[in-house]
Amino acid sequence: MSAAAPGTSKAAHGDVAGKKKKGPGALATAYLVIYNVVMTAGWLVIAVGLVRAYLARGSYHGLYYSIEKPLKFFQTGALLEIVHCAVGIVPSSVVLTGFQVMSRVFLTWAVTHSVREVQSEDSVLLFVSAWTITEIIRYSFYTFSLLNHLPYLIKWARYTFFFALYPMGVTGELLTIYAALPFVQKTGLYSVTLPNKYNFSFDYYSFLIIVMISYIPLFPQLYFHMIRQRKKVLGHAEDYSKVE
Amino acid sequence: MDALALEATSTKKPANGVPAPAPAKRKPAKKTKKAVVFFEVEILDAKTKDKLCFLDKVEPNATIGEIKSMFHKSHPQWYPTRQSIRLDAKGKSLKDEDVLQHLPVGTTATFYFRDLGAQISWVTVFLTEYTGPLVLYLMFYFRVPFIYASKYDFSTSKHWVVHLACMCHSFHFLKRNLETLFVHRFSHGTMPLRNIFKNCTYYWGFAAWMAYYINHPLYTPPIYGEQQIRLALILFLFCQIGNFSIHIALRNLRPPGSKTRKIPYPTKNPFTWIFVLVSCPNYTYELGSWLGFTLMTQCLPVAFFTLVGFIQMTVWAKGKHRSYLKEFRDYPPLRSPILPFIL
Numbered sequence: 001m002s003a004a005a006p007g008t009s010k011a012a013h014g015d016v017a018g019k020k021k022k023g024p025g026a027l028a029t030a031y032l033v034i035y036n037v038v039m040t041a042g043w044l045v046i047a048v049g050l051v052r053a054y055l056a057r058g059s060y061h062g063l064y065y066s067i068e069k070p071l072k073f074f075q076t077g078a079l080l081e082i083v084h085c086a087v088g089i090v091p092s093s094v095v096l097t098g099f100q101v102m103s104r105v106f107l108t109w110a111v112t113h114s115v116r117e118v119q120s121e122d123s124v125l126l127f128v129s130a131w132t133i134t135e136i137i138r139y140s141f142y143t144f145s146l147l148n149h150l151p152y153l154i155k156w157a158r159y160t161f162f163f164a165l166y167p168m169g170v171t172g173e174l175l176t177i178y179a180a181l182p183f184v185q186k187t188g189l190y191s192v193t194l195p196n197k198y199n200f201s202f203d204y205y206s207f208l209i210i211v212m213i214s215y216i217p218l219f220p221q222l223y224f225h226m227i228r229q230r231k232k233v234l235g236h237a238e239d240y241s242k243v244e
Numbered sequence: 245m246d247a248l249a250l251e252a253t254s255t256k257k258p259a260n261g262v263p264a265p266a267p268a269k270r271k272p273a274k275k276t277k278k279a280v281v282f283f284e285v286e287i288l289d290a291k292t293k294d295k296l297c298f299l300d301k302v303e304p305n306a307t308i309g310e311i312k313s314m315f316h317k318s319h320p321q322w323y324p325t326r327q328s329i330r331l332d333a334k335g336k337s338l339k340d341e342d343v344l345q346h347l348p349v350g351t352t353a354t355f356y357f358r359d360l361g362a363q364i365s366w367v368t369v370f371l372t373e374y375t376g377p378l379v380l381y382l383m384f385y386f387r388v389p390f391i392y393a394s395k396y397d398f399s400t401s402k403h404w405v406v407h408l409a410c411m412c413h414s415f416h417f418l419k420r421n422l423e424t425l426f427v428h429r430f431s432h433g434t435m436p437l438r439n440i441f442k443n444c445t446y447y448w449g450f451a452a453w454m455a456y457y458i459n460h461p462l463y464t465p466p467i468y469g470e471q472q473i474r475l476a477l478i479l480f481l482f483c484q485i486g487n488f489s490i491h492i493a494l495r496n497l498r499p500p501g502s503k504t505r506k507i508p509y510p511t512k513n514p515f516t517w518i519f520v521l522v523s524c525p526n527y528t529y530e531l532g533s534w535l536g537f538t539l540m541t542q543c544l545p546v547a548f549f550t551l552v553g554f555i556q557m558t559v560w561a562k563g564k565h566r567s568y569l570k571e572f573r574d575y576p577p578l579r580s581p582i583l584p585f586i587l
Contacts (some may be wrong), residue, residue, distance in 0.1 A: 181274040194460060194463075195463070195464050196460040196464065197464050197467060198542070198543070198544040199457040199458065199460070199463055199464055199541070199542060199543040200457065200543070200544035200545060200546060201457070206296075212282065237574075
């Protein structure tokens with residue numbers, strides 16, 4: 001699922017009133033700041049790449065190719081965030097983070113990269129743009145939070161932009177998977193048939209359909225979770241000063 | 245409050261026995277009767293702190309279980325097994341066997357209540373989750389219509405290992421059902437109702453998934469043929485007997501109807517000698533059985549099921565091992581939770 005990670009992830013000196021928070025040590029904080037700065041920069045590169053390609057070509061078509069490499073690099077790099085949770089330097093749930101990151105990585109590699117024919121689809125631009133804006137805000141949010149200087153604007157943006165970005169991303173993702181279906185069926189991509197010595201079979205086409213169906217229960221849950229987080233975080237705007 | 249209770253709270257005398265040299269104006273207690281100080285119990289909702297129930301004249305030797313029954317009378321929708329009664333709103337649940345006067349409460353005891361949700365008995369859950377695989381597997385084995393192509397309806401596999409696998413799988417789940425009915429002595433009577441859906445999805449889902457491939461018309465028998473199947477069968481049977489032996493040994497640790505916990509030790513049965521090295525050998529043997537079945541069928545879904553089951557059983561074994569260590573000072577140090585020396 002695309003868009004903002006659910007607000008369960010609080011940065012070390014978070015926006016919600018602190019409970020007992022044994023934040024990361026100084027070394028971990030330094031590392032995380034570097035990590036988040038690099039990721040912010042990376043997604044800015046992708047954003048700039050998209051804009052420049054659009055200006056150069058004059059159309060929205062096929063912009064994926066201009067940012068394919070940095071997209072793969074930085075989106076895959078997000079796998080480190082699972083490790084951060086597992087090791088404990090980020091107070092988020094490993095399972096939740098894992099799920100989020102894996103769904104992004106799945107779309108990047110197992111759908112867009114693997115099915116060449118969908119790369120020129122407009123739906124790809126739709127989710128890539130949604131991801132780009134979301135990630136730039138999210139990673140700068142973490143960076144500033146770690147440095148204890150979170151501008152209210154960033155906090156506001158993180159918990160407001162998702163209203164549009166989330167549905168935008170989900171739509172782009174679903175349309176892309178849907179576009180990939182006929183090619184997967186035709187080529188039998190990633191599929192295993194019987195008979196074989198492991199007595200196993202896997203139909204990637206059916207699997208993709210199941211993935212699409214799973215958006216129905218999952219997307220509302222994540223969306224409403226973000227809405228609840230927004231109330232909690234921004235609802236206290238009167239209590240806190242503008243700068244954290 | 246009656247005079248005796250009032251006196252008890254002010255002087256903090258022990259509740260049992262001492263006849264009050266009463267400054268109270270009541271007529272003196274009969275000399276032949278010991279003065280009993282009744283407790284009062286108030287039950288508050290753990291979340292809202294609302295007063296849900298007030299019980300007076302509660303016997304000091306009343307158990308939490310009895311208090312739950314009393315609470316149930318005033319709130320019939322909360323039957324005792326779904327009540328969690330604690331001393332602290334966020335604390336641990338008190339046990340049914342705990343006695344009121346032995347708890348750190350005054351003669352007016354305040355307890356917090358949390359609704360555990362609809363409950364279902366462990367026996368019901370076990371029987372349901374084990375009967376599913378038994379029935380489902382047989383449906384695939386007999387190639388009931390709409391599973392495979394219609395030309396295969398009600399046909400039988402030409403590989404004898406498929407018949408063997410069906411016997412083993414059916415035996416395994418039949419054994420589990422019989423153990424549920426006649427062997428196991430459960431610590432808890434009930435579990436939350438939603439568990440039955442979760443558990444049945446897991447067992448029934450995996451059973452259908454493996455049965456589909458093993459009984460498939462295009463099934464491929466094990467590469468190393470008879471040798472592989474024979475070895476697998478020996479492993480499977482050995483571990484089934486082992487698992488059963490452990491269940492019997494654990495049952496014998498606990499008198500009927502009790503919930504006592506003791507350290508299990510090896511018995512005369514050689515299959516229990518593994519207790520020397522392992523805290524939860526029932527899980528060790530279960531892993532072995534499924535490894536045997538995987539080898540016998542050479543089926544990847546069976547391997548997945550074995551892996552997932554192993555992960556879950558390891559979590560349980562580690563938990564049990566930790567409880568043993570916490571509860572018993574003299575717990576044998578050589579033991580590992582599930583795999584000797586390894587895990």
